[in-house]
Amino acid sequence: MRSLVLALVASVAIPAIALPTKVLAQAPASASANDPYYKAGEAALARQMAVVPNTGKAKNIILFLGDGMGISTITAGRIYDGQLKGVDGESNSLAFEKLPYSALSKTYSHDTQVTDSAAGITAIMSGVKTRNKIIGLTGAAIGEKCETEKGASVASVAELAKADGRAAGVVTTTRVTHATPAGAYAHTAYRDWEGDGDMPVEARQAGCKDIARQLIEAPDALRLDVVMGGGRSRFLPDGKDGKRADGRDLTAEWLKAEGPDSAYVTTVDQLKAIPAGAKHVLGLFANEHLPYEVERPVLGQGVPTLTEMALSAIDVLSKNPNGYFLLVEGGKIDMGSHLDNAKRTLTETVEFSKAVEAVLAKVDLKDTLVVVTADHSHGLVISGYAARNAPILGLAGNEGEPILAGDGKAYTTLMFATGPGGPEGVDARRDPAKEDMDDVDYHQQAVVNLPSSAHAGEDVGVFADGPQAFLLRGVVEESYIFQVMRHAFGFDAKKK
Ligand SMILES: [Zn+2]
Known part of the structure; x- marks a missing residue:
């Protein structure tokens, strides 16, 4: 069905080549014909031969980022997912493994063999490799050196989408000020400067802005329309829930800046009840990171799943007739692995796959590029x-x-x-x-x-479908993923 749809929509259809076949006169005896693996291989070949590259432009781009989701995590995740469902885990596939195009991504950063999430997301979102700990700045910037931010800022694909009149958003299971989501909107010499209370006085006095402030204070034309995840503490004044040293309530400032068609929500019930006309949504569902899926029965009451956040974000962003960019991060895959706790890693990977599956069922791949990748692997x-x-x-x-x-x-x-x-x-x-x-x-x-x-340094997978997805093939630099997204949006033609 997918191949038929793609064949109808591709602006330049490249027909599958039907090779002449023949029956071999001297064929060796083979018991393969009825073998289930052989038959599965035949079916897979037919599927691949029917794939027609979509060479159109992307109205929308959805980038799924499984933080720390290396190849071994995907393999173990597919087995775990299958075993949870009571089917053969080894031959099971996670949702994104069924996408027709894939590549390997080389994740080293500007200064290290093994990247962190800050440099990783900068490569993917902005097309430049930078130093570890740095977000949205070239490798000319130096970690924790506020003065080196000047002149080093690089535009993210989310900011380019906004500048082009589209909507843009970020959904994550971590604090929304954590490295990966910050890659959509922040430019900072240090990923840990999430709130002003996390910054040294000298950096603040020198004019460097904490990441939460950058999110709220972005110019109207560039500010993200949808932000969902955890990290409320970086937006509220020092006290019961907040950690801001400057006493500001950034959630109130955001509501004021965004105007009447905006909603600030802190529970899944509030998220489901946002007004139909809401075009801007800030959802902060925990003071720090969202709980792990395995903690949901106790700590996750009232907290939306990654799937619920992603679907809700698409509903809001789709109101912009020009299209949208959305980053969806499964951020706690990485955190489970930092603990050497495979159960947390794999349950987060399964939820990430569910979010991909739900989004694929919702969007039209005719005009929506879906890319699924990781910023780095784990050991x-x-x-x-x-x-x-x-x-x-x-x-x-x-x-x-x-x-x-x-x-x-x-x-x-x-x-x-x-x-x-x-x-x-x-x-x-x-x-x-x-x-x-x-x-x-x-x-x-x-x-x-x-x-x-510690993170691991081998390549990670890229999986894709939709307009220009066929350009994601072979072994590519992590920073190349940005180029495909930029090109799919058609921004290269508008440059000059
Ligand atoms: Zn990590």
Whole structure:
């Protein structure tokens, strides 16, 4: 069905090439024809041959960013997702894995082999590689040096969309001032300057603005129309819920600036009840990051899911007849991995996939480019010959018969390179066979003990469909993703 739709809408249809086929006279005996893998391969070939590149312009672009969602996280996530659904996890696919175009993205930053989220999102959103900790500035800027912000600012695709008369928004499970969402609107020498209380006095006195202020004080023409996530504390005066040193209530200032067709909401019920005419929505659903999905029964009451936020954001942004840009971040995939806690990572990955699935069902790929990627990988590894359909959070080896390592102990299929699961001091390795590996707070083992697991530096995946999505193929620089989005919006033609 998708291929038929694409064939009808592509402005330059490239027909699938039907190669002549023949029956081989001397064909070797083969039992493959009825093999389920063989048949699945035939079906996949037919699907790929029917894909017609959409060479049209994008009215809308939706960028899904799974923070820290490396390839191993995707693989483990698809297995976990399948096992939750009671189907074969290994051959299961997350929603974005079914998109017809994919690429590998090289994530190193301007100054490091392994990027952080600040430099990563700057590459994706603005097309330049910068130094770790820096957002929306070229590599000429130096971390935590306020004076180096001057003259280094780079425009994000969200800002370009706004400047072109479209709507733009950001949805995240982290604080909306955290590195990835800030990549849509902020320009700062230090990602941790989320509120003024997070900044040294000298930086404030030198005129550098905290990230929350940048969000609220952006010029009318560039200010984001939709912002949803956590981080209320950076917008409210110092006190019960707030952490602002300047005493300002930025939520009230935002409402005033945006005018009558705007809504500020703090619960999922309020989000669902926003007036039909609302064109600007600020949703801050927690003081800090939103809770993990596994914490939802206790801490997540009244907090919308990533899926609910993404769908609601599209409803609001779609009111702009010129189109929109939306960044949707699954920000806590990364945070679960920093804990060496695969259960949190995988449940966040499954929710991220659900959000992609719901959005794909809602938008028209004829005029909407959907890109799904990660800013960097994490040190998660899948290893050890567990049997098909063995619980992905369990032991390596056949269930009931774990493979023993040289120290006589079992080990888990999922492990991390570094992090709090690593050995402390000269302690012998923990024996996972004596632990509850399905516990929500379980730390997978790591080679090296660090308070927080370090990011990993191998390439990450890019998955896409819609106008110009076919340009996302091969092995590309992370900063190239910006070029495809800019081109899909048609901004290159307007430059001169
Ligand atoms: Zn991280």
